[in-house]
Amino acid sequence: MKKGKILFALAATAALILGACGNSDTKKESDKNTLSAIQEKGEMTVGIMGTYAPYNYMNKNKEYDGFDVDIAKELAKRLDVKAKFVAQDFSGLIPGLQKGKFDVLVSQVTITEDRQKQLDFTEPYITNDVKVIVKEDNTSVKSVDDFKGKKIAVGLGTNDEAFLRNELMEKVGKFQINTYDDVITSLKDLDVGRVDATINNVYALKPIIEENGFKVKAVGEPVKSDKAAVAVKKGNKELVEAMNNALADMKKDGTYKEIFVKWFDEEPQAD
Secondary structure, three states: OOHHHHHHHHHHHHHHHHHHHHHHHHHHHHHOOOHHHHHHHOEEEEEEOOEEOOOEEEOOOOOEEOHHHHHHHHHHHHOOOEEEEEEOOHHHHHHHHHOOOOOEEEEEEEOOHHHHHHEEEOOOOEEEEEEEEEEOOOOOOOOHHHOOOOEEEEEOOOHHHHHHHHHHHHHHOOOEEEEEOOHHHHHHHHHHOOOOEEEEEHHHHHHHHHHHOOOEEEEEEEEEEEEEEEEEEOOOHHHHHHHHHHHHHHHHOOHHHHHHHHHHOOOOOOO
């Protein structure tokens, strides 16, 4: 064999070996968030905001607590693993999930058509009515129809932000959108008059308003109803199926109802 052919053969062989290693690394990366991988390590990494009471927040004992946290713990228990919570601004949760930072998201991730192209979802585990929130003495904003020309606060990267930008503004006319990384800061700005209104669900706002003494109120009919679910990486169907089975069992044996009443003082809506 000529020297040139030998070198070519060696290069081709090296390329095949490197390619095989690369494919193996890619496969390992894609497999690390599967059901079998989670059960093998005995731990499920759960992405949450950690600042969104009563859904998920840090309690006085410096532990993550809330409705989402209890749901995630119970899901993990039924998969025979422990839940490990990692907090992240909401805008970073979905990118973090896609990069494998989290195994699942249990942080009021609303099911939308756009997100379904990026992620897989379980069946919904809660439905939230979203309302307009204004200062107690505000009489100019009674519904979203009054948003034109106003300053509206909303969570950065949330479904509510997408709703304001992509649906509502075209319908009611232009208004200014101020985005926030957490609900408390947006309500502070509303309370002192830096913004005219915000939209959010009453479950989320009630404990924050009571704790901080904000003089705000909900007005009008619900703007929309959002269904939140557990989110996983696209194509992770086995994990979705396991989660759905666990959720169904939780509802059947009364565990889900118990968690819901604990956090919201009312029974969950009928499916």
